[in-house]
Amino acid sequence: MQSSRLFTFLVLLFxxxxxxxxxxxxxxxxxxxxxxxxxxxxxxxxxLSLQLRETRPGGPDRMTTVAIDxxxxxxxxxxxxxxxxxxxxxxxxxxxxTLNGSNDISEADREKLRLNCDRAKSMRNYYTYLxxxxxxxxxxxxxxxxxxxxxxxxxxxxxxxxxxxxxxGSDIWYFYFDPSTYALIxxxxxxxxxxxxxxxxxxxxxxxxxxxxxxxxxxxxTHKEDKFLGEDILE
Numbered sequence: 001m002q003s004s005r006l007f008t009f010l011v012l013l014f015x016x017x018x019x020x021x022x023x024x025x026x027x028x029x030x031x032x033x034x035x036x037x038x039x040x041x042x043x044x045x046x047x048l049s050l051q052l053r054e055t056r057p058g059g060p061d062r063m064t065t066v067a068i069d070x071x072x073x074x075x076x077x078x079x080x081x082x083x084x085x086x087x088x089x090x091x092x093x094x095x096x097x098t099l100n101g102s103n104d105i106s107e108a109d110r111e112k113l114r115l116n117c118d119r120a121k122s123m124r125n126y127y128t129y130l131x132x133x134x135x136x137x138x139x140x141x142x143x144x145x146x147x148x149x150x151x152x153x154x155x156x157x158x159x160x161x162x163x164x165x166x167x168x169g170s171d172i173w174y175f176y177f178d179p180s181t182y183a184l185i186x187x188x189x190x191x192x193x194x195x196x197x198x199x200x201x202x203x204x205x206x207x208x209x210x211x212x213x214x215x216x217x218x219x220x221x222t223h224k225e226d227k228f229l230g231e232d233i234l235e
Contacts, residue, residue, distance in 0.1 A: 026144035026146070026147055029160055030144065032177075033177050033184055035182070036181055037135065037212060037213045037214070038135050040211045042210070042211050045070060047067070047069040048068050048209070050065070050131060050214075050234060052064040052065070052066065052234060052235060053232075053233045054231070055233070057228060063079070063080045064077065064079040064080075066131070072091065075088075075089075075128070077123060077127070084099060086098070086099060088115075095117040095121075097120070099113070130218070131214065134177075134184050137175070141168035142162060142165075143162065143165065144160065144162060146161055153185075155176075157179060157185060158177045159176050160176075171189045171191055173187060173188070173189045174187060183206075184215070185202075186201055186202045188223070190223070197224065200221050202221075205217050215234065216234050217231060217232070219231045
């Protein structure tokens with residue numbers, strides 16, 4: 001009699017779990033993941049500094065320090081590229097560059113190292129977007145798509161499809177979340193999904209930085225060739 005009741009209880013329990021997964025909305029999933037990574041809601045409100053080691057196949061490691069100060073509207077990047085120390089400061093829409101500690105940079109070096117404001121802002125957007133996930137999925141112009149129960153790198157996961165207003169971006173993204181903790185475990189993007197272009201990114205480990213839970217390692221691969229492109233490590 002007891003075993004029969006236990007069986008009935010388990011059936012009801014798993015039916016409830018399945019129903020919950022089916023009814024999980026995109027906004028609910030994102031909210032739960034943000035509550036995991038940024039439980040106090042401080043992203044975009046407090047200064048943050050990241051020290052990164054970026055590796056690329058066939059090249060030297062690149063050491064990068066990123067400092068973000070939202071209240072000042074300021075982004076700073078200090079990066080060692082092939083022996084050159086490059087500094088970028090963006091305050092609001094103004095850009096200042098240094099090369100090996102000097103503001104006196106020749107036009108040839110500016111062109112060679114791509115030290116221009118458009119490129120600097122692209123780098124700001126790159127670092128703040130990727131290290132600000134999943135919180136950055138709340139930004140204006142983000143369109144949340146469907147939620148599915150799936151797998152990512154042989155791990156059980158929820159997937160969330162994300163597209164953007166054409167004025168923001170044209171890529172299609174899929175983000176993957178642990179179904180127990182709602183931690184972000186990876187993502188992929190396509191320029192043309194039918195062509196299977198773009199890349200997928202795996203996240204490994206976790207670092208507690210101030211009040212945030214951020215990925216310790218990020219690895220990049222192509223979809224078509226499954227080619228390893230590099231790794232970013234939060235030091």
